[in-house]
Amino acid sequence: MWIFCFCCRLFSKRDGGATALKDPGSKDWKNIGAILSAHERSTLHLYSYQAWKELELRLQKGKTIDNINQQKIREEEKYWRQVLEHLIAMVRFLGMQNMAFRGTTEKLYSENNGNFLKLVEFLALFDPVMSEHVRRVKDEETMVHYLGKEIQNELIYVGLYT
Incomplete structure (x- = not known):
């Protein structure tokens, strides 16, 4: 079974690079703790997470395009x-x-x-x-x-x- 990062799959820019949890995902359940820890600190993940939360906030306030x-x-x-x-x-x-x-x-x-x-x-x-x-x-x-x-x-x- 594959594991993916939700916000990185949906909100990262195409040219923003790849991480183990964006493309292609990970099946390495033995080392998942280290993979998650490294992924959560990555710049790609932080930008993707911020974009996700900004969209959520705009949707709540009705401020979308x-x-x-x-x-x-x-x-x-x-x-x-x-x-x-x-x-x-x-x-x-x-x-x-x-x-x-x-x-x-x-x-x-x-x-x-x-x-x-x-x-x-x-x-x-x-x-x-x-x-x-x-x-x-x-x-x-x-x-x-x-x-x-x-x-x-x-x-x-x-x-x-x-």
Whole structure:
């Protein structure tokens, strides 16, 4: 039966060298006391142990890279949910008032772009969510903007059957 050092197997750098308990492990049960003693004092083991404990601490405090990425994903989901809620409300408003949606152009801040886009522009003056969305569209930070005629038609269709 082989014996390995848990933290050295998982947390040592590949080019950090090898010890008897990392690669390939040890089967020398007669001398295991001396092997363990020497291994526990090795620089490789001390660095690996420190990396293991630092990871454990970061996991407990929620300070891992993954948590930061997950937080950013949640923020982006919240943003897009708010944008869609605003757009759905605008579609419902225009539909209830029997108002035309589109004009002759489909570009923000252009003449004759229709009631839907004019409503988006108007809300961007006062609402931080729509203001941020319009800024992203104008600065071409996003190619997905949900302001085109296809999404308008989809939102109308969904609104008719829900």
